[in-house]
Amino acid sequence: MAAPRRLQMALLEHELAQARFQYNLVLAAILEAAERERQRARRRERRWWVREWILRRPLFGQYDTLMKELEAEHAADFKAFRHMEPQMYYELLNRVGPRITKSTT
Missing domain, CATH: 1.10.287 (Helix Hairpins)
Incomplete structure (x- = not known):
């Protein structure tokens, strides 16, 4: 059993x-x-x-006011967006800027 x-x-x-x-x-x-x-x-x-400054692009425009604000508030984002330091960007802008003029047709 x-x-x-x-x-x-x-x-x-x-x-x-x-x-x-x-x-x-x-x-x-x-x-x-x-x-x-x-x-x-x-x-x-x-x-x-999305980063805050990207959301403000329609309000301030992509280049004028936004670039100044971006440089002041987010230097690292400025460099990532432009692929260069702010000083280099403004140096290039000063050198090339006078050669670029809008022409009315």
Whole structure:
């Protein structure tokens, strides 16, 4: 009578091990899906992020007032936008500016 009982216990332990394995597989799949969704949501958030000075472009124009404001408030953004330091930009503007004139046609 002891042998069938041991066999039943062994079978139950085997079924329990299989159930735990399946549970772990399902849990891993759920965690993986949640991580992918979290990363996708994080990417979605950043899509609409815009610097303040870019939002003011329609108000001040892109070059005149905005460039002065950008240089005063956000020197690093000025350099990233123009790909040069503000001093170099104004030096080039002073050198080339007089040669550029609007002509009326």
